[in-house]
Each structure stands twice: as structure tokens, then as C-alpha cells.
Amino acid sequence: MVFPDLVAKPQSLAFAYAHAFYKADAKISRTLRPQVISCIFMIALLQSPESQAGAWLSPKGHAEITIKSTNKKDISDKQFKTPTTTQREMFGQFGITDNWSLTINRLTRSTPDFGAYGAGQKFEAMFLTRNTLLNPGLLLPFTFKLIKKISPFPVSRSTSATIGLGYAMLREFPNTNHTDYGRFSIAIGDKVTLGQTSFLGQVTYANLFNDKIAISDMRALLQVERSQVVLGYEYGVYIPRDQNIITEDLVFIDLPLPRAPLSARIRFTRSRKTESLYDINHKLTGVWLRIPFSL
Secondary structure (H helix, E strand, O other): OOOOOOOOOOOHHHHHHHHHHHOOOHHHHHHHHHHHHHHHHHHHHHHOOOOOOOOOOOOOOEEEEEEEEEEEEEOOOOOOOOOOEEEEEEEEEEEOOOOEEEEEEEEEEEEOOOHHHHOOEEEEEEEEEEOOOOOOOOOOOOHHHHHHHHOOOOEEEEEEEEEEEEEEEEEOOOOOOOEEEEEEEEEEEEEEEEOOEEEEEEEEEEEEEOOOOEEEEEEEEEEEEEOOEEEEEEEEEEEOOOOOOEEEEEEEEEEEOOOOHHHOEEEEEEEEEEEOOOOEEEEEEEEEEEEEEEO
16 A cells, blocks of 8 residues: 655654554564564565555556565454464555556465465455546545644645556465455545644445455545654454454554665554454454565
8 A cells, every 4th residue: 555755764763662562562572573574584585676555556667565464363252262363465556657556465364273275365466547536535525724724834635546446366265266356446545734744544445246256345544644653543344255244443653664775664553353243353463564666
């Protein structure tokens, strides 16, 4: 996912936040350290020759790679729990022209019982284009004019919307064959900047479909950025083929990496997923590495 105006600069305060966040759960922290090292190694390989697409496209000739590692643990109040899952994902968005971007997403889940094959896999490729007909932003009418009138700081606004169409291969259940889908998405974003502080909102809807099955994913994002530190909250609703509605509450902090090549950034995420049909709750802790670069 590409967010506008995220430029990496060293920030000692930012890394104080990161240290406190990462030390919050020592057990999961120890679990993630080898995964972070693996991600850094993968970045080094990507640099030699070379979250979910959002409302902003990559400019022509620019791209972003995001590498994610997430630990998912069942915290339900039940005797029998689902096994802990490790999820690894690589997402790329590439600016083909100023009005078209290509996104590619590869995800693999693994568990101690089933390994990488049994816990699920996904591959997606999609073309995104700018949606000029449906780009109203997310603010109510006249709200921005009111903000400009009462704000003591300089105020600016940026809105964007995209439509995407592509292909997805998904294997949701252990030891089953994959299923082919078409993929459709729409996203609307709105960013308001007051002085040195920016507020970004975004809503997205994605649908996987074929002649028998439909799977939906809806998300709403709100993030605040100041001094290169980004704090955010995302709420998601996922409706799989069995109609077991899954909701997710996610918070994150997004920080620049000092002295890192290509203005890389790191994001720490904590979330809770709830499956209402089966009364199951999961806690997820993740690390993202985001690398913008020129093609």
C-alpha cells in the first residue's frame, strides 16, 4: 500500500517509541527477531538488481515493496485452541504510467502441524487505475472549508480514488487444491495537512469472485503523521466463502529507518481478530519493512 509524502529521516524519538512497543511482549518479540533478520536479508537480495492496494497510485517509474511477517495466536477462552500461525507476505506496487499501477501480492501461512502447504497460500496480481468519476474524498461537504477558516495553521488537502481488476489464486484450507478468482477493488482516500501534522483516511473494498464463490474484504483506515512518525488504526471485515464473518481491530506505528538505503521504513502492528460464528479470538503481532525505489 502506497501512502503519500512518507520520506525517511533519522528520528531518535521515533525509535524510542519503537523500543517501547517492541518490548511490550517479550515472548512474541523473541519469536519475531529471526523473522526480522530474514526480512532484512530478503531486502538485501531485492536491492541488487531491483496491509492491500490503496487509493494512491505509484507515480510513473516509482515502486514500493513491503515485506510482512505476522505471528497469529489463539487467545480464546477454550480448552482446544487453533495452532499458532506464522504468516509471511510480500506486496509490491509498481507505477507503469501516472494513471496505472500494477500490484503483486504473495502470502504464505504455516503452522507446526501442517507446515507451509497446509495453512494457506495466496497470490494476486492486479492493475489499478485512477478513478476520476468517484473521487469525492471522505469529508462531509463544506468540512474542509470550515477547517481552513478556523485553523491557525496552513491547510492543504489531497484526495484520490482507484479501481482495480485482476487475478487471485487462493488456498484457504489445509491440504486442498487452490481456487482461481477474479479480483475487483475500489478505494477512496482523503489526506488533510494542518501545519506539520497530516491526517489520512481511507476506505477500501475488495471482492474475489468466480462462478460459484464470492469473498469480500472491507477496511477503514485512519492515520496521523508528524515528524516522520505515523500512528494508525484500521478496522476490517472479512467475509469468506463459509460466511463466517471475521472482524479485525489493528493499530500500528510506522517509523523511518535511519541510514537505511532507499528510504526504507519499518512498521509494528498489533491486532485482534474475532470469528463470531465460532467464538474464536486471535492476537496478531507483525513487522513490516517498506522500501520505496525507482524503476
